[in-house]
Amino acid sequence: MGRPPRAAIVGAGHTRFGALPEGPRRLVRDAVDQAVASVDRGVDRESIQELFLSTLGFSGWQLGNAASIAAEEAGRPGLPAVRVENACASGGFALRLAVDAVASGRQDLVLVVGLEKMTDVPHPRRRYWLGVSGDTEWERLAGLTFAGVYGLMAARYAAEYGPVREALSEVAVKNHAHGVLNPNAHFQKAVTREQVSAGPPVAAPLGLYDCCPVSDGAAALLVARPDVARRFTDSPVYIVGSGAGSDHLAVQERSSLTRIDASRAAAEEAFRGAPFDRKRVDLLEVHDCFTIAELLALEDLGFSPRGGAGKLTLSGATRLGGRLPVNPDGGLKAKGHPIGATGVSQAYEVFLQLRGQAGARQVGDAQRALTHNVGGSGATAAVHLFSGG
């Protein structure tokens, strides 16, 4: 049945995502407080031994040494703490480090915090920061931000596999429909395919509704060594696979414009020795920063043949109630994408889903889940596999 679990999530917290009045310190505090309060049998903050803060440092308000602020706001100044940065995949990589910290036996209980405060920045400065994780020398200086890079990937995808507009629109429609059911989501409003297709152009073929929003938010996880997890709860969520990969920063240097090989590598590593295979996964949390990214993810992660993700999406299989619900929390598209918080937020959703606590968006009898977190246009990626207690 594969190797034993490497780590267990015993508590999780999540602020609202959106344009929020709270500043970054307050967001960290709220997410950590919630995570602590969520532990069924309670947890003494003093028993938290290390902290991993995932944040890009958007706006540069505290680019260096931000982890010490997170330790302060977690109520544990003095804790060993480090900021983890892999652009939009920061959260997935922070979780991976947390898993290693407990799986190695070095720590019993660690805290993962994902944070980004993005909306308090004047518009030009925001646009500057939105592009800092792409390739500066070749892509950015050709006039591309991430919307442009994913626009190129979508254009190439359409050239190789045929028209893709309907499927892209369906990704947005589905994730907005899921967002309606998530009280933390940035957008809790349904959209139609016609609205999506008629949205203002941003980076053709991508329009406004193909892009995730700029959001504030934070999420936190308490990650424990599996053999001590039941001290905290009867229903821990086990992390049974962790994989990561990287690729050339610039899309032009990659082997294909329609694949994210970092995702493929991360999924391969995560499934290697895992107690279940792709067929037994009940739900996916994938990195849909742009609608095309969800199609690529389904293919890169091995849940769809190449060029088949559009058909799979249009079949309804990836909706709540479908065969393989994807992004039941609304995904980056509707829930929002506070960069450093996203990977942590995906694990938060899985924590709820596998414990049957996801409310209106609960995936029936969810036992096994996958999270997929991509940095930028695919320069880095992290994949985790989870199973319920």
Place this chain on the structure above:
Amino acid sequence: MARSILSASLVRPAWQLGSFRVEGPDEDSFTLAVTALNRLGRQLQGTGARTLARLHVVGSCSPEIDWAFSEALGIPGLDVRRYPSNAPGLWGALAAAAHDDGTAGREAVVAADTATLSPEAAGDRRVRHSAGGVAFLLSKELGLSVLRHGFRGHPPGHSPSMQGAITGWLEALGLSPHGSRGEVVFEVEEEPDRWQAAWEQAAPGITVTVVGGPRVDVGRPSAVEAALLLWELARRLRTGDTGVVGQAVRGRNGFSAFRLDGPVRWLGSWGTGEPGLNPPTDKFLIRKSQLDAVSQGAYLPHPTYLENLAGRWRLVGERCPRCDTLAFPARGRCRSCGRSEGLRSEALPRVGLEVEAVTTISPGAQPTEFDSMVETVGAYDVAVVRLQPGVRATFQVTDAVAGRLRVGDRVAAVLRRLYPMEGEWRYGLKAIPETPGSTPRLGERDPKSPARSARRGSSSVAPRERRATPRGSGGRAERRPQRPR
């Protein structure tokens, strides 16, 4: 003084904004010169022409970037000499290049500039907003032509008749007014019709084209205009013909000219359509504050920018001697096998590049460093192009209507200005469409453009429009210039 013009190339940038054609906002004296020289180099491929040793630059680009010519052309140690960006500057450059000092066939003259308009001039619709680059390679090997420089002025207060002035000028060039056959292109600012008549009377054997007329003489890169005259005339000369190209200096007081004895051998030529009017806007002005500003854009430190200019400007990649993998950009280590010793630089093709993917960046979606460009041009395309199978580059698309380029179309890479950072313009390659039909080059007929009729009407405010200008890439088309009516 026995060098012929071996070849020449002409670059006329054309940008369409509404009904007007002007230069693109990403071109300047440097990029136009490099583009003209690159075209010249392509024409000379296979002719046995040797690498340039000396380059005479007539243009306004800063002498501080003389090294950049060497880098952009890929000619180490190129001797770059500079001349003022005006007609006398061009004549001086030609005279210097024609002087034989052992670099025969290895000297080129390039005149390239854009007009920088003052805000007042920019609002004046009569102002011609010319820009372009013209490159000449001079060689004595063909021995067919003579370049002879003549100038004659008149003492202050002495104003000879027009005919008398003409006779004097021709004598200065060693030509007999009555015994010579040939052609003169004469540029003058005032009274072009009277000058036309005077030439016809003074030198009946010579076909004369007078160009000029009243204009607001602001922002016109006169070196380029002078080079265009030479270019046009040289194209037409046949065996036994004599040609004179010249400009009147300050009214009728002086005449600066070159004499050419035909034929001039043309290996090919390239030109674009007629020049256009500038738009009544000051958006093309380089704002010094903008150039000096610390960019909010993606930061590329100056030394890092300089690190791989061969790649940035000339698409030089590297090939691994062990596994033969060709990679771009060069990073000093083979992508495939990891080898870092003995990698060979290899220039990738810059024309006929296939578009693998293209997106259109709508205003607002651009990185901040392109904000001022977007203010002027609006949406723009960015394409990933195939340099070789498996080797790609990402280029902004320029000189094109956004949203027309398609996957599979062909583009060429040209050097352009990217954006200002910390007091300097950063240059890099952009793509221009070259697939006929699918994507109109700006300046070509665009069936969707509603505004051509307005453009035709513009000739009434542009007397110099009367001058025929070489167009098309037709090589040896024998078009005669129109005479002013």
